[in-house]
Amino acid sequence: MKIIHTIPRDISWLSFNERVLQEANDEHVPLKERIKFLAIHSNNLEEFFRVRVAALRRMIALSDKKANFHFEENPQAILDQIQTIVLRQQNEFARIWNNILHEMNKEKIFIKNIHQLSAAQKKFVRKHFDEEVESNVIPLLIEDLPTLPYLRDKSLYLGVVMSKEKTFSKQKYALIEIPVHALGRFVILPSRRGEHHIILLEDIIRFNLPYIFSYFGYDHFDAHIFNVTKDAEFDIDNDVSTSLVQKIEKGIKNRRKGKAVRFSYDKEINAGLLEYLIRKLSLSHKDNIIPGGKIHNFRHFMDFPNVFPSKKTRTNISFIHPELKDRQRITEVILKKDILLSFPYHSFVSVIDLLREAAMDPDVRSIKISAYRLASNSKIINALINAVRNGKEVIVMMELRARFDEEANLEWKERLEEEGVKVLIGIPNMKVHAKICVIKKIHAKKIIQYGFIATGNLNEKTAKIYADHLLFTSNENILEDINSIFHFLSAAKIENFDALNKCKHLMVCPNNMRKDLLALIDHEIKEAKEKKEAEIIVKLNSLSDQLLIQKLYEAAAAGVTIKMIVRGIYCALNENKKFKKNIFAISIVDEYLEHARAFIFHHSGKERTFISSADWMLRNLDHRIEAAVEITDKKIKKELREIINIQLSDSVKARRLDNQLSNNYVHSDKAKKIRSQIEIYNYLLNK
Template sequence: MFTDVKRKIPLINREISWLYFNERVLQEAADKTVPLVERLRFLAIFSSNLDEFYRVRVATLNRLVDINSKTKTMLGFNPRKILNEIKNIVVRLERRFDYLYEQEIIKELEAQKIFIINDQQLNVVRGTYVREYFRKQVLPTLVPIMLEGEDSLKPFPELKDRRIYFIVKLTFRKKVKFALVEIPTKIISRFLILPENNGLKFIILLDDIIRYCLDDLFFIFEYDTVEAYSIQLTRDAELDIDADISEKFVDALMQSLQRRDKGRPMRLLYDSDIPLDTLNHLVSRMRLDSDALIPGGRYHNFKDFIDFPNVGGSSLEYPPMPQLRVNNLDLGRSIFSQMTQRDYLVSLPYQSFDYIVHFLREAAIDPKVKEIDICLYRLAENSSVINALINAAQNGKRVNCLLELKARFDEEANIYWRNRLVEGGVNVNIGVVQYKVHAKICLVTRREKNGLMYYANLATGNFNEKTAKIYCDHSLFTVNPLITKDIKRLFKGLEKQTFHRSYKAIITSPLETRQLLYQLIDDEIEVTKSGRKGYMILKMNSLSDEEMIAKLYEANNAGVTIQLMIRGMCCLVPGQEGFSEHITVRSIVDRYLEHARVWIFGNGGEEKIYLSSADLMTRNIDRRIEVAFPIYDVDIRKEIRDIINIQLRDNTKTREINQMNNNRYIGTKSKIRHRAQEDIYNYLKYKS
């Protein structure tokens, strides 16, 4: 924890806070009540998260290391000290990771008669099977690179970002040669299921297949011993591009994406069994700082374990939760006709994303529909949303798509979708200068007897049918004119690169979110000062904006009760006398990823409820285009409040965020077990 030097308020550094979030993911891998294959997948999520953290956040900190002391004072922290703390925490978490995999999960798989075996554990029969597979499938993809000595003028080969390599050491009569071999996980599955024997199931990793067959790969060399140790380099993934929104921008973005694999090295994860001379050779030739070295286990790029094959039956995975229907919303009838009767809420992933696809498909073929406006940020690999928009354009509708090309790590995919949309006749706007478009909104304009009618879909999550199966989000269908007219005005402004103020219903970034959220907080302060109960419940992914935290501390000191539910980063420090005695912070990490942003304000007994695309981070408040929208429908307000109440009573998967950063589970003395995601599913199931 540190104190902001300008505001003199307690804060947790955002990078350190993020690492404690990732530790909560690791806790799921350690939880013996989680099915075994799912525990492996949580290890994969932890690993993937950490890769991205190094590519982005650690990369940024490294750029700040050499700034002067005055700038460090303005930052409120010393980047070098934070980097050292990050390394200490990461090394601790990596050790925990290795222990969970090697000492717990592997052994529990073996108890289920599932064996992940390595190259040293192959018998003759399985060894023959592996070698035949290697020669037919793997060997044609491998091209070893022989490395020069340390005094060589020849540059060291460029290791690609996040790819797994073997550093191979060949020794012949005390003379040593080194080679690099890239593990072809982009081409070949990481896992090979071996023939079953007496009910025993065997799986071997691609890494160990190659280790077993190194003699086939290096047959032209004489050697007494050959050893292979895995390494993985994580590079700076930030893009250095001109923000000009034009065809030149697309070209510049493509060039920057090509450079991303050659960004500055941030972390070299290496097998901790690697011989010292081999590690020294790497460090010397790659010119790495010692801070970049992270010892790890035998296997890297553990994110591939997301696709670990379940050969042991359904009990090793979460039981299925079939997606539910939305009460009184019929996929067999016109969505538009039903929307004129009332608003509808889809709570994902418990309910189906098919409602959103059906809405777009109906708009594509309805002869009365004249125009579709939509903002897109991240899309599924085979996107039904894109197909519906192209079909609409081909059916003569005017389709206007604001597609954010700068969606981190989805840039290349979004360039592909941009080209598909343009070819299909869609009007594509590729962004707004200096601002990412992160709003999740769609507006359909329909000509009816009494003139133009607007049908809106507003959401907390992306128009992405893949993530809609694993992300907890809310998606609202409404024809409420207060909202739809605001959305129409917003789209017109975005088309002209203009931002408006003074919307009737919605709250938008970058111009108004901060001001209007402050006003909502001030209203709770005034309620409390008047002797009534002032309170707010704020759910989000991340809270890091320092001015917003200061405002919440101000509300706390006025006596406002504040309940925060934050999945990821939380830079606010709860329980601090004089700052946050009335603030509690909870974090739910479970089978689904909590992603919805919900704001509830007591408002003197007449609660105000907003859903939003924005977290309370500076970038979302001041540097992105975001939309928060009110919930007016009485039944939907109750449904959202019920869901929030279910989450607040969770005593199974909720952790407390506190001053000690110990991720303590919140339990109660109650004998009744409450697990929010299961309870929400059952609530919606029996409600419908």
């Protein structure tokens, strides 16, 4: 393939995480939400190290380049650049957090350390430790051990240096895992009226160190926080004697033993303990060893106590789609017309209600549905189990390799099979990422089918914060293609991808989506070269596929108007002297996470509009089962176009994506500032 100039994927991703940091820095965002964005930034970065940095390090280690991932041209140069960017962002993170602390203090909200406690608070902390914490604390003396005890990924540790006042040279090292999972990170302290005092769990343990180690006779303690991030990837081996389930179970266990890829610590930690930990973790100073402040694992701050003044933090509340409101049966509506749900503006309850109706409908014979990430107490699963108990055939495609959801999905698989659900577990070396469902019923001896296809997960929890689309439909052509996908997934010889060629109305990966997208772009190029109107509008999470970027470059050079809304990874260069029209690209980071994928092509005035589960990435287009559906209903096409137009006009939360990764906000000279998520809510509410 011809080498084209693009922004490295991982550097572009860090630019996205900087946009998240911008939200935390925005003084117009409520304090609780600003803290949440710092937590999101921290959680994002942790997963970035667990997956992408780990992958880059394995690229360097592998000389034969035989691996299950795409190789970067110069992984070491990218790692070096990552280190520089991460340290810069960390300094910005610390500055923002200090500003937020200052603003919290103005609101009489204080995070207290052990030196700031009143006499009453000290008494409370001592009692709370005895009653709630002590049974969950297991101190480990480590310096005489031949190997470091197993340190869990995503856990938080207190490194303790103990000594006696008269003999400081005789120090002992100890580790304590902070039991955040069992107890939470935050404890509300007794405080004066009108004030809120909070202490972190690690400080409760730090305060009680003299009691924890009282039997050793130490009287001086130096304790600081650190955490280790490990390689989260695992390879599925080719042992034909083991099932995919067994391989995934083995992979999950191996993940827990993954090599450390980042070591973050309080920069005031004892130098001797720091050197000891680095040595025992087999790290060198060339690795991602990152000094920081006193607080680590900031992702826990997503659960920061709600002690803020009662100000409205969420923009709006989800509502039932007007076509489904006050209707006794959703099914009857869908059998008459297509319905587009746009979450989180529209309520996800309608999806659950549809499955509940199917579970109770005596005419329904079967439900086929795919599942990638589910809520922890999934109402989707409950509806499917009720369907089985009512005598329906239920087939669930459960993707066991959904990263970080593998254990949960294994548990769902077991529960569903216990209830009599037929569970499909996908195909080797390829995840099933399509969000599809087909329900079959027989009424008056006639087969009737209906269902849906979506851009996001069937997860009622994330549907409250992820902006996605879902199309309810009874279109026979679409449902036949969905049936073909399930037939393919159920077949014994699943390596025969030609079976997916039966799909004539859906774009499906890995078979025809890439080819069809290239053809659609080629049509716009042809129109532009003939001096006709040509336009491409694309909304994605990520754009990194080299072939599609190359084709977009060709379109820009031909004079096609290209408008992009890309939340995360964006590897394309927007400006080039060969382009007749530069590419316009923005990223919107706001209250809701923009997760939908939509494609609009002018197509000689006969506009073609699609929604899809697939981003424009190599992994999605060539290594996953994905599906895109064309919207043919004129009313829905207009509605989706209006939503996209509102987002393209955002002048509050949109950042311009450019060659320099500057993340500058889009500004408008118009008097009215457009915040697209609020405008979309109002647009849909008033339809």
